[in-house]
Amino acid sequence: MITTSLRKLAGAKSAGSWLISLAMYGLALSWLYPFAWMVMASLKPTPDIYTTSLFGGQLSLGNYNFLFSSATKLNRPFLGALGISFGVTIAVTISVLVTSAFIAYALARIAFPLRERFRDFLLLQMVVPTMMFTLPMFVLIKQLGLINSYGALIFPSMMSGWGIYMMSQSFKGMPQDYIDAAKLDRARLWHIVLSIMVPLNKSIIAIVALFTFTGTWDNFLWPLIVISDVDKMPLSVLLATFSKHYGVYVGPVMAGAVLQTLPLVLLFIFFRRHFLQGMSLTLK
Amino acid sequence: MRAFIGEIAESHIGALLALSYLLFSAIFWAYPFIWLIILSFSDWRFFDAPIFSGLHNLVVVLRDPEFWGGLWNVVRFFSIYFPIAFVGSLGFAFGLKHVGRGKAFIALCFLLANISSGVAFSLVFTKLFSSTGPFNNMVFSWFGFRIPWMSNPNLAMLAIALVVAWKFIGYYGLILYSGLQTIPKELYDAALLDNTPPLKRLVRITLPLINAQLIMVLVFTILVSFGIFTEPYLITGGGPLGRTNTPLMIIYETAFRRLQPSHAAMMSVIVAAVSYLLIRITRTLLEKDVKLA
Numbered sequence: 203m204i205t206t207s208l209r210k211l212a213g214a215k216s217a218g219s220w221l222i223s224l225a226m227y228g229l230a231l232s233w234l235y236p237f238a239w240m241v242m243a244s245l246k247p248t249p250d251i252y253t254t255s256l257f258g259g260q261l262s263l264g265n266y267n268f269l270f271s272s273a274t275k276l277n278r279p280f281l282g283a284l285g286i287s288f289g290v291t292i293a294v295t296i297s298v299l300v301t302s303a304f305i306a307y308a309l310a311r312i313a314f315p316l317r318e319r320f321r322d323f324l325l326l327q328m329v330v331p332t333m334m335f336t337l338p339m340f341v342l343i344k345q346l347g348l349i350n351s352y353g354a355l356i357f358p359s360m361m362s363g364w365g366i367y368m369m370s371q372s373f374k375g376m377p378q379d380y381i382d383a384a385k386l387d388r389a390r391l392w393h394i395v396l397s398i399m400v401p402l403n404k405s406i407i408a409i410v411a412l413f414t415f416t417g418t419w420d421n422f423l424w425p426l427i428v429i430s431d432v433d434k435m436p437l438s439v440l441l442a443t444f445s446k447h448y449g450v451y452v453g454p455v456m457a458g459a460v461l462q463t464l465p466l467v468l469l470f471i472f473f474r475r476h477f478l479q480g481m482s483l484t485l486k
Numbered sequence: 487m488r489a490f491i492g493e494i495a496e497s498h499i500g501a502l503l504a505l506s507y508l509l510f511s512a513i514f515w516a517y518p519f520i521w522l523i524i525l526s527f528s529d530w531r532f533f534d535a536p537i538f539s540g541l542h543n544l545v546v547v548l549r550d551p552e553f554w555g556g557l558w559n560v561v562r563f564f565s566i567y568f569p570i571a572f573v574g575s576l577g578f579a580f581g582l583k584h585v586g587r588g589k590a591f592i593a594l595c596f597l598l599a600n601i602s603s604g605v606a607f608s609l610v611f612t613k614l615f616s617s618t619g620p621f622n623n624m625v626f627s628w629f630g631f632r633i634p635w636m637s638n639p640n641l642a643m644l645a646i647a648l649v650v651a652w653k654f655i656g657y658y659g660l661i662l663y664s665g666l667q668t669i670p671k672e673l674y675d676a677a678l679l680d681n682t683p684p685l686k687r688l689v690r691i692t693l694p695l696i697n698a699q700l701i702m703v704l705v706f707t708i709l710v711s712f713g714i715f716t717e718p719y720l721i722t723g724g725g726p727l728g729r730t731n732t733p734l735m736i737i738y739e740t741a742f743r744r745l746q747p748s749h750a751a752m753m754s755v756i757v758a759a760v761s762y763l764l765i766r767i768t769r770t771l772l773e774k775d776v777k778l779a
Binding site for chain 1: 496497498499500501503504506507508510511513514515517518519520521522525532578581582584585586588590591592593594595596597598599601602603604605606607609610611613614618619620623652656660712713715716719720733734737738741742747750751754755757758761762
């Protein structure tokens with residue numbers, strides 16, 4: 203009786219399918235174990251973390267308190283780093299979204315000279331391994347006098363060839379009628395892009411936004427190279443240096459890990475539907 | 487006439503928009519690229535002008551045992567990571583096909599690992615793998631010993647591979663799943679009528695028809711093997727004895743710790759060229775244009 207209702211719940215047909223479904227649910231939940239462990243560890247005093255069971259032990263916000271007050275005295279200003287991470291990431295994401303949307307519209311919908319060459323150029327850029335550019339990009343940033351500045355974190359990522367390409371692929375599939383109708387109403391370019399293309403291509407925009415946000419927020423190598431001033435470090439680098447020098451404070455390190463993860467998880471949960479739809483678009 | 491003027495203006499705007507990106511690329515893509523080439527063939531220590539030194543950097547880099555060690559570590563990482571990621575994501579894709587309700591929930595659980603922070607979870611897994619951590623406590627209570635994750639070179643590499651696999655299996659799995667979705671059900675019905683055994687169905691029908699997605703996953707695993715930095719840097723720091731040092735870590739150390747940017751530039755060029763060539767070779771050898779009927 204219970205099995206049949208469970209089977210119905212899983213919507214599966216045969217007993218084999220039912221077992222596989224159950225295994226998949228189990229795996230999916232076990233995939234979340236590191237998240238659960240991180241959150242629980244961040245709420246326990248350091249000595250209890252390894253000795254108590256996952257959900258056992260005294261829970262408190264002491265580690266977060268430590269991170270925002272005591273760590274500043276250890277020259278690890280986490281509150282500032284959190285602000286820097288948000289500022290830089292939001293600036294980059296907005297810039298990438300706006301520039302990608304307009305340039306993608308041009309690429310998909312406006313006939314301009316050498317348009318196909320431009321598309322080829324974007325594809326070429328995506329094939330060239332990006333790891334080569336880290337070192338010479340440092341040289342450029344040094345020549346521009348931007349070492350240890352927020353500009354070093356923002357300027358090199360303000361546009362994205364990948365973002366332009368993905369959006370233009372999605373824009374191409376739209377019926378021309380929408381655009382013609384808007385043009386009859388003498389809509390300007392920014393109006394066509396912002397109030398027609400963007401609302402009708404939410405999924406791909408969500409994907410570009412999410413990957414840009416995550417990539418910038420969690421970038422580690424680049425800020426590690428260009429920022430050495432503790433007061434200007436984004437959270438990812440500050441957390442790593444904190445863990446390197448004060449790794450024995452397991453609780454506060456885990457609290458920092460939660461801070462570093464939380465915005466990404468919230469954004470993901472918020473945009474989950476668009477994200478799954480967009481994934482199927484990028485996989486075409 | 488009015489429409490004509492409008493169209494001219496529009497094509498100008500289009501060209502201007504494209505130009506803005508080209509300008510950006512000139513500064514942040516082409517200019518660094520030229521510097522990379524200059525640095526690779528000159529002697530430079532972050533100050534003054536670079537002095538042309540011919541193939542000197544190439545000779546130095548090719549004689550550097552640490553650099554070869556880093557490339558060898560790519561092979562070691564790939565040979566552990568690829569089987570785990572490949573079997574895992576294939577299992578995920580087939581498993582997901584059998585799930586009735588809650589497909590999206592399962593996919594989202596796995597993808598959460600993919601979009602979450604590499605920095606944070608490198609630290610979390612370091613604690614999980616530590617000798618008194620929960621994984622080892624479980625192993626100890628069952629078998630009475632602890633796994634020396636960080637002091638054994640192969641186990642350290644396995645630890646990194648497991649963390650990276652945890653991150654990517656959902657993503658790869660979804661790629662394969664999208665391939666499985668495109669296979670028409672009639673093919674399997676026909677195979678069932680012919681009494682084709684399951685293994686033969688897998689090898690003769692399923693795998694060839696998701697060739698494109700399999701190659702995509704293979705290419706991604708190669709790219710990851712050459713490109714990992716955060717995980718080994720934070721989990722093992724390259725140790726023990728440099729056995730988990732990756733090319734990116736060596737390039738970083740060479741440029742910014744040993745202050746030899748021109749050697750590091752030559753290393754970047756070599757590593758990028760090797761990874762690019764490997765991917766081209768993989769594609770030409772394995773990519774088949776499979777068409778239905």
